[in-house]
Amino acid sequence: MALKKILLDEHETVCQEGETVLEALLRDNVDIPFSCKQGACQSCMVRSLDVPPPAHAQKGLKDVLCKQNHFLACLCYPEQSMSITLGHQPEYFTEGAVIAKELLNPETVLLTIQCKDALDYYAGQFVNLKRADGLIRSYSIANSRRHAEKLTFHIRRLAGGKFSEWVHQELNVGDTISVSDPQGLCYYLPDKMEQSLLLIGTGSGLAPLAGIIHEALEHGHTGEIHLYHGSREVDGLYWIDEMRELAETYENFHYTPCVSRGDALEGVAQGRANDVAMANIPDLKGWRVYLCGHPDMVNQAKRMAYLNGASLQDIYSDAFHVASPTLD
Amino acid sequence: MSEATPNQSLFEQIGGEAAVNAAVDIFYRKVLADYRINRFFDNVDMEQQAAKQKAFLTMAFGGPNNYTGTDMRNAHARLVKMGLDDSHFDAVMEHLGGTLKELNVSDNLIAQVAAIAESTRNDVLGR
Numbered sequence: 028m029a030l031k032k033i034l035l036d037e038h039e040t041v042c043q044e045g046e047t048v049l050e051a052l053l054r055d056n057v058d059i060p061f062s063c064k065q066g067a068c069q070s071c072m073v074r075s076l077d078v079p080p081p082a083h084a085q086k087g088l089k090d091v092l093c094k095q096n097h098f099l100a101c102l103c104y105p106e107q108s109m110s111i112t113l114g115h116q117p118e119y120f121t122e123g124a125v126i127a128k129e130l131l132n133p134e135t136v137l138l139t140i141q142c143k144d145a146l147d148y149y150a151g152q153f154v155n156l157k158r159a160d161g162l163i164r165s166y167s168i169a170n171s172r173r174h175a176e177k178l179t180f181h182i183r184r185l186a187g188g189k190f191s192e193w194v195h196q197e198l199n200v201g202d203t204i205s206v207s208d209p210q211g212l213c214y215y216l217p218d219k220m221e222q223s224l225l226l227i228g229t230g231s232g233l234a235p236l237a238g239i240i241h242e243a244l245e246h247g248h249t250g251e252i253h254l255y256h257g258s259r260e261v262d263g264l265y266w267i268d269e270m271r272e273l274a275e276t277y278e279n280f281h282y283t284p285c286v287s288r289g290d291a292l293e294g295v296a297q298g299r300a301n302d303v304a305m306a307n308i309p310d311l312k313g314w315r316v317y318l319c320g321h322p323d324m325v326n327q328a329k330r331m332a333y334l335n336g337a338s339l340q341d342i343y344s345d346a347f348h349v350a351s352p353t354l355d
Numbered sequence: 356m357s358e359a360t361p362n363q364s365l366f367e368q369i370g371g372e373a374a375v376n377a378a379v380d381i382f383y384r385k386v387l388a389d390y391r392i393n394r395f396f397d398n399v400d401m402e403q404q405a406a407k408q409k410a411f412l413t414m415a416f417g418g419p420n421n422y423t424g425t426d427m428r429n430a431h432a433r434l435v436k437m438g439l440d441d442s443h444f445d446a447v448m449e450h451l452g453g454t455l456k457e458l459n460v461s462d463n464l465i466a467q468v469a470a471i472a473e474s475t476r477n478d479v480l481g482r
C-alpha cells in the first residue's frame with residue numbers, strides 16, 4: 028500500500044497504517060494542539076490544502092468548515108497523501124476573567140468567568156478553556172443563556188491532571204483565561220415543549236445538565252423533566268439542596284441523586300445513575316435523553332436508552348473524555 | 356409496500372431508501388438486544404454504526420452500493436479475530452428476516468434479500 032505523507036509547512040510526516048494524522052504528527056514531535064483525541068473537543072482541527080479529507084474526519088464540524096476542507100486530525104486515517112495547515116485556525120478565543128471560585132464538594136470547583144464578549148451558545152454546549160501557555164481543555168457551560176457574558180463551570184480535580192489541578196490550586200479570582208467559541212451538539216432547543224426529558228449525569232456531568240434544566244424551565248417547558256445525578260459516594264454529589272428546591276418549585280421537574288458504592292443516605296438512590304433511571308423509566312419511546320459525564324456511563328446509557336425505545340436523534344450526549352482513561 | 360411490477364428492481368419493490376430508513380431502526384434494535392452477537396458492537400460509536408447498518412441494509416435490499424467482496428472482508432476482519440463465526444452470521448440473517456416480516460414485506464422478496472445477504476457469508480467470515 029502506498030505511504031501516506033502529511034506535508035505541514037515543508038515538514039513531511041509519514042502516517043503509518045492504522046495511525047491517525049494526530050498520532051503521526053505527535054510521534055514526529057510536531058507541536059499541534061489537542062485534548063480529547065476522540066473527535067469531541069475540536070482543538071486538533073486542521074485544514075487540508077489539496078485533497079478533500081475523508082468524511083469520517085469531519086464528524087460534527089459545521090457545514091462551512093467541511094466545505095473548506097477542515098477536519099479533525101485525531102479522527103483522520105488518511106486515504107491519500109495530503110498537505111495540511113495548522114494556521115488560520117477558525118477557533119476564536121475571547122478573553123475571560125475569573126470573578127468567582129468556590130468549592131461545590133471536595134473535588135469540584137465552581138468557576139465563574141466574565142467574558143469580554145457575550146458568547147452565543149445553547150445551554151449544554153461546552154467551550155475550550157486555554158491557559159496562557161496554550162494548554163487547552165474542554166468544559167461544559169453550567170448556566171442557561173440568561174447570563175451570556177458570565178459563564179459558570181464545574182471543574183472536577185483529577186489527581187495528576189494538568190489543567191484541573193491548576194484550576195483548583197493556582198487559578199485565582201482576577202486571573203484571565205481564554206474562552207473559545209461554544210461547541211458541541213448536546214444542547215437544549217425550546218421546540219417540542221411537551222416532550223419528556225431524561226437527563227443523566229455523573230460527577231461534573233451535572234454542569235451541562237443544570238444549564239439545560241434551567242433553560243428548559245425558563246422557557247416554560249411543559250413535559251416532565253427527570254434528572255438523575257450519580258457518583259460513587261455522596262461526597263461526589265453536589266447541589267443536592269438546590270436541585271431539591273427546584274423540584275419543589277416546579278411540578279414537572281424531578282430529581283434523583285444516586286450513589287453506586289457505599290451507603291445511600293435518606294432520599295438518595297442506591298445504584299448507578301443510568302441503572303436507577305432506566306429501572307424507574309423503562310419505556311423511553313418519544314423521550315429526549317441527555318447524557319453527560321463518564322464515557323463508560325454515556326456509552327452504556329446511550330445503548331440502554333435506545334433499546335428502551337428512544338430514537339437515536341433524540342439522544343444527546345457529551346462524554347467527558349480525558350486524554351488518559353483514569354477518570355472514574 | 357408497493358405492488359411488484361416486472362421492471363422494478365428488488366430495491367424499488369421493497370420501497371427504496373424509505374424502506375431502509377424504516378428497517379434500520381427495527382433491525383439495529385434487534386441486533387443490539389441479542390446477547391449472542393451484541394458484543395461485536397460494543398466498541399463502535401452508535402451513530403456511526405447506525406449509518407453502517409443503513410449501508411448493510413441497502414446492500415442486502417439490492418440497492419446501490421460500491422462494496423466489493425474485499426471491502427466486506429476488511430470491514431469484518433476485526434470481528435473475525437474476535438471470534439465471528441457461522442452462528443453469528445445466522446443470528447444476523449434471522450434479524451434481517453424478522454425485520455422485513457415486521458414491515459410486511461412479502462415472503463418472496465424476503466427470500467431474495469436473504470439470498471443476497473447469504474452470498475456475502477464467506478467474505479464476511481473471512482474464508
Ligand SMILES: Cc1cc2nc3c(=O)[nH]c(=O)nc-3n(C[C@H](O)[C@H](O)[C@H](O)COP(=O)(O)OP(=O)(O)OC[C@H]3O[C@@H](n4cnc5c(N)ncnc54)[C@H](O)[C@@H]3O)c2cc1C
Nearest residue numbers: 165166167182183185186187188189190191231347349351
Ligand atoms: C466535551 C467535553 C466536555 C467536558 N466537560 C467537563 C466539565 O464540565 N467538567 C469537568 O470537570 N471536565 C470536563 N471535561 C473533561 C476535561 O476536558 C478534562 O479532560 C479534565 O478536566 C482532565 O484534564 P486535566 O488536564 O486535568 O487532566 P490530564 O492532564 O489531561 O490528565 C487526565 C488524567 O490522566 C492522568 N494522566 C495524565 N498523564 C498520564 C500519564 N502519562 N500516565 C498515567 N496517567 C496520566 C492524570 O492523572 C489524570 O487523571 C470535558 C471533556 C469533554 C471532551
Ligand code: HEM
Nearest residue numbers: 392395396399407410411414422430443444447472475479
Ligand atoms: C449478513 C451479511 C453481512 C453484510 C452484508 C454486512 C455488511 C456490512 C457493511 C456494509 C458494513 C459497513 C462497512 C463500512 O462501510 O465500514 C458492515 C460493518 C459491520 N458489520 Fe457487517 N455485514 C454482515 C454481517 C455481519 C455480522 C454477522 C456481524 C456481527 C455479528 C456484523 C457486524 C458488523 C460490525 C460490528 C460492523 C462495523 C465494523 C467497524 O466499524 O469496525 N456484520 N457490515
Ligand code: FES
Nearest residue numbers: 063064069071101
Ligand atoms: S477533537 Fe481531536 S483532540 Fe479533541
